[in-house]
Amino acid sequence: MSIPALTPSLLHPATGKPTLVLGPSLGTGSLALWGPAVPYLQDHFQLIAWDLPGHGESAPSTTEFTMEELAAGVITMIEALRADGILEGGSRLFYAGVSIGGAIALQLANDFPGTFAGLSVICSAAKIGTPEGWTERAGLVAKAGTPVVLTGSAERWFAPGFIEANPVVSTDLLHNLQDADRFSYAHACGALAGFDLRAALRAMKDPMLAIAGAHDVVCPPDDAAFIAQHAPNARVALIETVAHLAPAEDPQATAALLVDFFESIPTGANRMSDSPRLPGDTYDAGLEVRNQVLGTEHVARATANSTEFTDEFQEMITRYAWGTIWTRDGLPRITRSAITLTALIAGGYWEELEMHVHAALRNGMTSNEIKEVFLQSAIYCSVPAANTAFKIGKDVLAEYAAREATPDGPTGTA
Numbered sequence: 001m002s003i004p005a006l007t008p009s010l011l012h013p014a015t016g017k018p019t020l021v022l023g024p025s026l027g028t029g030s031l032a033l034w035g036p037a038v039p040y041l042q043d044h045f046q047l048i049a050w051d052l053p054g055h056g057e058s059a060p061s062t063t064e065f066t067m068e069e070l071a072a073g074v075i076t077m078i079e080a081l082r083a084d085g086i087l088e089g090g091s092r093l094f095y096a097g098v099s100i101g102g103a104i105a106l107q108l109a110n111d112f113p114g115t116f117a118g119l120s121v122i123c124s125a126a127k128i129g130t131p132e133g134w135t136e137r138a139g140l141v142a143k144a145g146t147p148v149v150l151t152g153s154a155e156r157w158f159a160p161g162f163i164e165a166n167p168v169v170s171t172d173l174l175h176n177l178q179d180a181d182r183f184s185y186a187h188a189c190g191a192l193a194g195f196d197l198r199a200a201l202r203a204m205k206d207p208m209l210a211i212a213g214a215h216d217v218v219c220p221p222d223d224a225a226f227i228a229q230h231a232p233n234a235r236v237a238l239i240e241t242v243a244h245l246a247p248a249e250d251p252q253a254t255a256a257l258l259v260d261f262f263e264s265i266p267t268g269a270n271r272m273s274d275s276p277r278l279p280g281d282t283y284d285a286g287l288e289v290r291n292q293v294l295g296t297e298h299v300a301r302a303t304a305n306s307t308e309f310t311d312e313f314q315e316m317i318t319r320y321a322w323g324t325i326w327t328r329d330g331l332p333r334i335t336r337s338a339i340t341l342t343a344l345i346a347g348g349y350w351e352e353l354e355m356h357v358h359a360a361l362r363n364g365m366t367s368n369e370i371k372e373v374f375l376q377s378a379i380y381c382s383v384p385a386a387n388t389a390f391k392i393g394k395d396v397l398a399e400y401a402a403r404e405a406t407p408d409g410p411t412g413t414a
Contacts, residue, residue, distance in 0.1 A: 002063055002065060004058075004069060005073065006053070007057040009031060010086065011030070011035070011038050011047040011049050014046040015046075018092035019092070019093050020045035020048070021095045022034045022048065022096055023049075023102065023105065024049070024050065024098065024099075024100070024101045025099035026189075027176060028056075030057075031056065032169075033247055034248075037247040039251075040259075041258065048087075050077055053181070062183070065190075067104065067107045067192070067195045070104055071104055072111070078093070094120075094258075096258055097122060099218065100128075100192060102125075102219075103121075103125070103126075103195055105208070107197065117262075119207070119209075120210075120261065121210045121224070122210075122246050123213050123216050124219050126200075126201055128218070134192045137189050138186040138189035138193070146182055146185055147178055156243065157245050158243050158245065160215065166249075201226075202232065204231045204232070204233075205232055207233045207261075208227065209234070209261040210223075210224035210228050210236045211237050211246060212237070213238075213243045217244075219244070224236045237257050237261075282319050286322035287299070290318055293326065293362060294358070295359075295362065298355065298358075334365050341360060342373060345386065345388075346377070346380075346381045348388075350388060353389060357370060357396040361397075371390075371393070
């Protein structure tokens, strides 16, 4: 993984307040995009913004990068800010991003669940445009530079009449686009070409607010509604006065929605991840396998029902049971399921057994193989224990037919 170096900008320092990390849109710098909203946010948060490679304060990127790598870059940036003392160790973290920065909010919720107490996806979508469209734009800008997309961006970025009424704000943003490094811009287009988290939304449990602009033709309001419909803890809001760059177009309305949403999230939400996790942490691998084996709904329920008393236990089993044992290559998952079923029958852990019959089926075990495990257990554990196991297995097999379909949804163009 090649993690881009992202340069943060401390838009407003504030000791003792939660930190709001602000993400950019494609072609803009964080100061021009978020600066108008700072007066409406600064009483509530410490404000730290980041710039895309080759945009604003960030150095150009000489290599391609993915959305996953951008999200990891945000986490690396946060770790560096913690090490430098700019971020307090126990302070709450929130995130809000626009367009590609909003897509990164979803990537963060997917790849680093619980790192942020809440996230906002602004004028964005779980899939933006088409791979062909982004590939074409990347080639065009790499060859001719960002001025080639200046006119089209001016038409899509702002609500009718905004440029005339706000010449300074709009000019600053368009200058950002004109000054962006063309190759870094093209790499960002390439990252968006491979971005599609529509099917992953159901597993994203972080509190999220999807904000749409009524005049946005890049990511229409239906895109925000789709996020709210499929992510379990997401809601949607519409700003009537804006198109694609809400914090610059109507900073007061955008800030009001963010403040209301983030301050409504109870203290202690997402306690399991007070510090970000970098790629390679066994927790991330464990969470992925735990979701695959037990199902995202079960894991979501366990996380949602966790309390301050049980949080560390939930993190421990995710990191060690799932992240260091179930991820090992030494045994196929079907064999691990057979061993687990036998151990649970021997111990009489019937609630866990029901859960792991479901897991065994997800891992590819057939009903006949599960039956053979139960018969073997009758000899080596006990007939009464196997009798209970057969009752549980019969109920689970009858229930297992119901499967959820993978969602489809609207796409936008940028």
